[in-house]
Amino acid sequence: MLDVAVLVSGRGSNLQALIDACAADDFPARIVAVISNNPGSYGLERAKLAGIPTAVVNHRDYEDRESFDNAIDEELKKFKAKFICLAGFMRILEARFVNRWRDRILNIHPSLLPSFKGLHTQERALESGVRFTGCTVHIVRPEMDEGPIILQAAVAVDPEDDADSLAEKVLIQEHLIYPEALKLIALGRVSISGNRSIIEKAEYPKEALISPALTD
Numbered sequence: 001m002l003d004v005a006v007l008v009s010g011r012g013s014n015l016q017a018l019i020d021a022c023a024a025d026d027f028p029a030r031i032v033a034v035i036s037n038n039p040g041s042y043g044l045e046r047a048k049l050a051g052i053p054t055a056v057v058n059h060r061d062y063e064d065r066e067s068f069d070n071a072i073d074e075e076l077k078k079f080k081a082k083f084i085c086l087a088g089f090m091r092i093l094e095a096r097f098v099n100r101w102r103d104r105i106l107n108i109h110p111s112l113l114p115s116f117k118g119l120h121t122q123e124r125a126l127e128s129g130v131r132f133t134g135c136t137v138h139i140v141r142p143e144m145d146e147g148p149i150i151l152q153a154a155v156a157v158d159p160e161d162d163a164d165s166l167a168e169k170v171l172i173q174e175h176l177i178y179p180e181a182l183k184l185i186a187l188g189r190v191s192i193s194g195n196r197s198i199i200e201k202a203e204y205p206k207e208a209l210i211s212p213a214l215t216d
């Protein structure tokens, strides 16, 4: 059983998808804590409703990034977390922290990386005229929105889409691939080779239009 801490800043719908997945008896991971930098994050409520311990590490209370990251680390130790899922966590973690947790931090980003790193992804996807966009679950590296890709799901961009409708369609896929990626990792089916991940015997949720696995 993989003990996971989820870091959130906002509404926490991806956290909810992870909570729901972990509720299944045969899911190989469990959430030991939900930590937020934002005391008003609805993710904290979701955790409480699910009976999961929470902690607030408010970035405003810390002088610099390093002391903020260290405070997060303290909480992770306290809850004996072995793995971290970022789920709409809006703070940049410093290289020292990321390297300390190398290959043990997962993130979800609402684009088909490496396209559209950063914020306002759907607006930029629309402006660029791409026909497909989607979401990516990847291992976190110190550079923002970089790192080995575990799973991606694509959605078609319709002519009538605006940023909100696109975000909604992408979010549906996010909720499918995030738990699936965590499961593959917790089962030990993912190995990292340079900047790529290799997945053994991947079984994808059929609802999602997902890229083929890189297999040996």
Ligand code: GRF
Pocket (backbone or CB within 6 Å): 010, 011, 012, 013, 014, 015, 087, 088, 089, 108, 109, 110, 135, 171, 174
């Ligand atoms: C999601 O779109 C996720 O991909 C991005 O931030 C958003 C968080 O949404 N990193 P939620 O808080 O999980 O609902």
